[in-house]
Amino acid sequence: MKIFVEQLIPILFLTASLVLIIPLSSAAVRTDTEDLDNKVKNFLDSHDWGWGNMNVPAVDGQTLHDIILKNNYTIALEIGTSTGHSGIWIAWAISKTGGKLITIEINERRHREALENFEAAGLSEYIDARLGDAHTIVPALEGSLDFVFSDADKGWYKNYLIAVLPKLEVGGCYTTHNVSMGRGRRGRGGNRSYMDYLLSLPNLETTVDNRGSGLSISYKKSK
Numbered sequence: 001m002k003i004f005v006e007q008l009i010p011i012l013f014l015t016a017s018l019v020l021i022i023p024l025s026s027a028a029v030r031t032d033t034e035d036l037d038n039k040v041k042n043f044l045d046s047h048d049w050g051w052g053n054m055n056v057p058a059v060d061g062q063t064l065h066d067i068i069l070k071n072n073y074t075i076a077l078e079i080g081t082s083t084g085h086s087g088i089w090i091a092w093a094i095s096k097t098g099g100k101l102i103t104i105e106i107n108e109r110r111h112r113e114a115l116e117n118f119e120a121a122g123l124s125e126y127i128d129a130r131l132g133d134a135h136t137i138v139p140a141l142e143g144s145l146d147f148v149f150s151d152a153d154k155g156w157y158k159n160y161l162i163a164v165l166p167k168l169e170v171g172g173c174y175t176t177h178n179v180s181m182g183r184g185r186r187g188r189g190g191n192r193s194y195m196d197y198l199l200s201l202p203n204l205e206t207t208v209d210n211r212g213s214g215l216s217i218s219y220k221k222s223k
């Protein structure tokens with residue numbers, strides 16, 4: 001009986017510790033997430049007046065964020081950082097899935113401003129922001145991706161897609177900004193021929209969200 005009690009005491013002690021520690025640590029994680037959410041929201045709200053560097057409208061940013069969360073994507077690429085508006089929406093979602101965003105910008109002033117914005121929004125640790133020409137950086141990227149947002153030079157959209165598609169995992173999503181679909185399909189910078197090419201690819205299932213500036217959303221269905 002004495003041996004039984006001696007064995008029971010450590011077990012009871014361990015159980016009591018777990019009962020106390022697990023709720024405490026999950027509460028701490030919840031508080032951290034809430035803190036970051038508040039910081040990002042405040043930052044985005046405070047910049048409502050100031051996004052003027054060809055940045056996406058908030059509705060498109062929200063859509064990118066929601067796609068990533070819904071599909072639990074973790075390895076994201078953005079082509080065309082500008083000063084970081086869409087990057088903040090993407091990285092906000094990535095902060096919740098535990099991933100990383102690579103974003104590329106050729107203009108040094110915008111790249112620097114984006115770095116400051118990522119820091120102020122509390123998202124720097126989730127972002128690898130690269131300064132340089134996406135024409136060479138994108139084809140040289142190693143490893144796979146599960147989410148892409150293409151928003152740099154429109155005339156190069158098709159080349160970016162051709163370079164990235166083999167690296168996109170099946171089930172992954174490729175999005176393109178400032179496009180339109182439907183009658184005429186007129187648009188800036190070779191939009192029409194890009195859309196014709198995008199829609200011709202048999203392994204992509206593409207829709208266009210027109211609530212903002214025109215966002216194509218293509219899910220990769222097979223290799």
Ligand SMILES: C[S@@+](CC[C@H](N)C(=O)[O-])C[C@H]1O[C@@H](n2cnc3c(N)ncnc32)[C@H](O)[C@@H]1O
Pocket residue numbers: 053054055056079080081082083084085086087104105106107110132133134135151152153
């Ligand atoms: C429409 S803006 C991007 C807006 C950004 N996604 C946002 O919502 O905040 C396009 C950006 O792509 C950049 N860009 C254009 N050509 C590029 C290239 N070859 N490599 C990298 N960035 C490029 C431009 O300097 C510009 O800042």
